[in-house]
């Protein structure tokens with residue numbers, strides 16, 4: 001274990017030091033030491049047909065009510081005593097994570113100056129082994145508004161096996177923790193829900209609170225608008241991509257294939273494309289929906305290269321998400337077969353000989369480097385190690401082969417195709433977080449304390465209205481079980497639920513505004529070299545309050561456009577009957593619009609027009 005966790009960074013550069021002085025903004029409701037806690041509706045889940053399975057798996061924490069935090073008034077009761085709290089980085093490093101700890105610390109000390117905040121050293125393994133660092137003002141000083149997770153470090157993103165859960169519980173008991181704050185993405189928050197349920201069942205007093213921190217931006221639902229770190233990572237990557245675009249157009253001889261982090265969903269890739277305007281973006285969700293084969297994807301790219309060559313352009317920039325490889329149906333099937341063999345402890349060297357004949361044929365067709373990468377052990381969510389699979393190199397390799405073939409057949413008459421490959425992601429995880437991520441994380445840290453003081457367990461800290469200035473942010477908490485769904489067996493009648501309920505990554509909403517915007521611009525991006533230079537993250541002055549395009553555009557659509565909302569309400573009336581249940585109504589709304597906005601829409605004043613539809 002590194003003995004330097006929490007040590008001051010003495011060689012800080014001038015920008016680093018200046019950033020440490022930035023004071024994140026708080027909405028009015030969080031500016032005092034206490035808050036007023038308002039309880040809303042009891043929840044079910046975002047997956048109505050999986051509700052029963054979730055209720056069964058979480059008997060003690062399912063169905064809890066939504067909670068909103070408001071500025072205190074005379075009616076505000078005193079919160080519970082909070083003396084000891086722990087915080088752990090469970091997910092992957094994501095810019096802004098440090099500010100969750102800082103926000104939690106400040107709120108905790110304001111609430112009870114004698115309290116202690118323990119940070120677990122080395123992530124979840126530190127939690128299991130009870131390795132702590134007391135978080136103080138001094139410890140925090142050089143980590144405020146800084147990237148990475150190096151204040152405490154991280155290890156595996158898992159608190160899942162019974163051994164891990166029981167080790168975590170023992171630590172909570174040994175430290176007499178009133179609350180445990182788990183910082184991470186979909187996997188960490190699913191585990192947080194399980195830990196919360198277990199602790200309630202075992203009468204352990206520790207309240208478990210999840211905080212949505214993940215660069216992937218895939219922990220997104222009607223309660224969570226975005227995750228901490230997504231904004232920064234997209235800004236850093238967009239700058240790198242736009243640099244590459246200008247490099248490409250300057251020399252006019254290379255195609256750059258850029259793979260972006262973000263796991264299964266393409267949120268990072270979509271946001272970066274909207275910020276930097278590369279020539280092509282191959283989104284996993286589109287490929288999966290159209291069931292494009294690997295060779296169809298290659299042909300699509302080659303058609304783009306050819307169309308550009310006809311305009312005399314022999315350069316270009318193509319973005320792909322790291323999850324693309326799993327979106328291609330035959331690759332997904334191959335990865336699944338490998339995964340099953342891994343789970344059955346088949347030695348890696350024997351896996352290629354034990355897959356089905358068609359999978360073996362596909363495997364042999366792939367270049368050796370991809371074969372090796374596909375055989376790597378799986379991630380904690382049982383998916384392939386997407387960061388280690390050089391899909392951009394696979395595509396560049398196959399595109400080159402296809403362009404040579406087209407040249408020989410006389411179908412392509414342009415210059416020789418040449419590529420340069422990049423994988424962007426690790427470069428951004430340690431970046432200085434944007435003002436948005438600094439504020440958002442600090443606010444979530446505060447909310448976490450108020451959740452513990454309110455005695456909430458199995459909840460996630462949330463903020464709504466993020467597209468607005470901080471003083472309009474709405475601070476809330478939503479039960480983790482309300483965000484869960486159950487993966488289904490798609491074959492056979494009745495879609496039998498399988499797998500444990502979990503919070504799953506949300507894919508790009510192909511009915512959403514951001515995707516629509518990309519589609520509108522796609523042909524101009526392909527042919528016009530309409531590159532955009534967003535530049536580096538701005539911390540002061542113009543651009544310093546810029547937020548993700550995908551966040552602001554979706555909100556504008558449904559919160560600002562009353563006419564559109566009216567149209568959409570009329571449409572709802574045509575597909576559900578008066579008196580239908582709230583869940584049916586929710587499902588109907590979800591089928592038409594981005595799930596992120598279901599609750600926004602359901603709570604809109606216009607819903608008064610539809611009293612019979614239980615829009616409350």
Ligand SMILES: O=P(O)(O)OC[C@H]1O[C@](O)(CO)[C@@H](O)[C@@H]1O
Nearest residue numbers: 092215216261262263386387425
């Ligand atoms: O740091 P590691 O273990 O290589 O993890 C890489 C993974 O983490 C992420 O950066 C964040 O979930 C993914 O995009 C990537 O696949």
